[in-house]
Amino acid sequence: MRHFLIFSLLLTSLIGAAQNPKREFRAVWVATVKNIDWPTKPGLTTRQQKEEYRRLLDFHQMNGMNAVIMQVRPSADAFYADGVESWSRYLTGESGLAPDPYYDPLTFMVDEAHDRGMEFHAWFNPYRAIVDLEEMPEDSTHIFYEKPEWFVQYGDRMYFDPAIPEVQDYTVGLIADVVDRYDIDAVHFDDYFYPYRIAGVEFPDSLSFASYGTDYTQETKDDWRRENVNKIIKSLNDTIKAVKPWVKFGISPFGVWRNIADDPRGSDSEAGQTNYDDLFADVLKWMDEGWIDYILPQLYLHREHPKLSYTKVLKWWNALDYMGHLYVGHAVYRVGSEREDGAWMNPEELPEQIKISRELPNVLGGAYFSSKSFFNNELGITDRLRGDFYRTPALVPTMPWLDSSAPATPTELVIKNDPSGVLLSWNTEDSTTRNYVIYRFDGKRIGDFNDPENILRVVPSSSPFYLDKTARKRKRYTYAITALDRMSNESEPTFVRFIKVKPPK
Structure with missing residues (x-):
């Protein structure tokens, strides 16, 4: 019982x-x-x-x-x-x-x-x-x-x-x-x-x-x-x-x-x-x-x-x-x-x-x-x-009467294996960006961007990189990045990138 x-x-x-x-x-x-x-x-x-x-x-x-x-x-x-x-x-x-x-x-x-x-x-x-x-x-x-x-x-x-x-x-x-x-x-x-x-x-x-x-x-x-x-x-x-x-x-x-x-x-x-x-x-x-x-x-x-x-x-x-x-x-x-x-x-x-x-x-x-x-x-x-x-992250609701313009999409997403996990890096030239949202999907697929289960982390604009230490060895993942401005307006996602996590040598 x-x-x-x-x-x-x-x-x-x-x-x-x-x-x-x-x-x-x-x-x-x-x-x-x-x-x-x-x-x-x-x-x-x-x-x-x-x-x-x-x-x-x-x-x-x-x-x-x-x-x-x-x-x-x-x-x-x-x-x-x-x-x-x-x-x-x-x-x-x-x-x-x-x-x-x-x-x-x-x-x-x-x-x-x-x-x-x-x-x-x-x-x-x-x-x-x-x-x-x-x-x-x-x-x-x-x-x-x-x-x-x-x-x-x-x-x-x-x-x-x-x-x-x-x-x-x-x-x-x-x-x-x-x-x-x-x-x-x-x-x-x-x-x-x-x-x-x-x-x-x-x-x-x-x-x-x-x-x-x-x-x-x-x-x-x-x-x-x-x-x-x-x-x-x-x-x-x-x-x-x-x-x-x-x-x-x-x-x-x-x-x-x-x-x-x-x-x-x-x-x-x-x-x-x-x-x-x-x-x-x-x-x-x-x-x-x-x-x-x-x-x-x-x-x-x-x-x-x-x-x-x-x-x-x-x-x-x-x-x-x-x-x-x-x-x-x-x-x-x-x-x-x-x-x-x-x-x-x-x-x-x-x-x-x-x-x-x-x-x-x-x-x-x-x-x-x-x-x-x-x-x-x-x-x-x-x-x-x-x-x-609050197990999954949440973005602050937008206020379109104050601002509804989304920032530019981040570019040049690169992902690679690292001894401690998966290392991601990207670029942006939009000064209105406040944060980045990192999405991770299981397998070689694009999942639902509206499902907070797929949000791995929200990071500040001062850090256009992230080490995913939760990635499991020998598993396959798909990653994408969006940008948020100060009003939490969200950009379109980057081109997604796929990786198979390799075990350390």
Whole structure:
């Protein structure tokens, strides 16, 4: 009986893997605030920071991820050089203190991600300024001290006041600077706009409402707040596309726009707070207006949750008429946690969520919060991704409204036997190439280029060669190469080459 169960699990895994898509967004959030994911603690040496980050990316590459969502501005601070804001305390242990030996973390992080064929989404928190009032910035030039009139206290945190026009311009400007100076693939916001409500405590924006809300009444103050956020979303999208038209703009909001009890367009949910009514984030408007390239709702509760069912709410998002990409945010941090609802002790909960997302035609992938949760492999979830759902590589879905032109086909593919396997080399003269996709087919035949089972590896454009160490001696293989640009548009394949692997002499 035991052997039968093991066989059944293996068969189920193989059947699931055979259905894996060739194109799918597979991302992981890497949070820097409070050193949640990276660096593991403030004040590590430059060498230690780099080693940790490389290990993190290598680990997630093995997990099948093709994108990293990296928090570069956790709280009015910077994980990059020469910006308008202070160095982050979560990097060096003290706000305003540069890394020593000096390096630019963002340049390093982007390059390392691209070297592994992964997209880099730069994650900014637009309004959060001070996370803990007991840990005030040490740097006297911190923007909080330079412009105290821009900030309000809500609970035990400080926030930029979203209503102040100078704040809106400042935020858009600092992000535009990063877009201009760094080779990032996307700008990413999470769910923090106006802060989540504190029961019985009103957000303290009466002064800014008196100054900038003269066209509104107290009864329509919420509309004014939503418009404050709308302005920055539209302005930021316009600015990003003016600086670099290919850089994506994506947002990962709380999972519920509005409950159906409050709006017939809302989801079948009973969320205690919603984007529209409490965070003043009208995400449907941003989608309708085409201001964002992808939406990634955080659906962090289980499939059968009585008030916010993963299944019901994701189906609601899937049914929306949206020209951009829809991804889904997964709560990997809940898996196997005894502090969570008992459903998260079921090892099939998250795998079943992935299956549901793949059954919905408009859901093109997902992201996981957060990086560190995979290292413990709770309930075998990391093994499940590697051995099943993400066993085969996936290319990031294309965004033809940004760019639909494929790069030129690589040329001069040469393959030859090597003592360690099969050595491939090729050429290209197209500067738009970001990565190469290496296809390998068994035997002397051309297989299906749309089947990810045939993708051997995705390698960066800096490496127009590859040593296939997995080739088995005395077997016959057929190889082909395609090129990908930064938008993951794929070229036609090279002329295929056939080889019989010879045993070493």
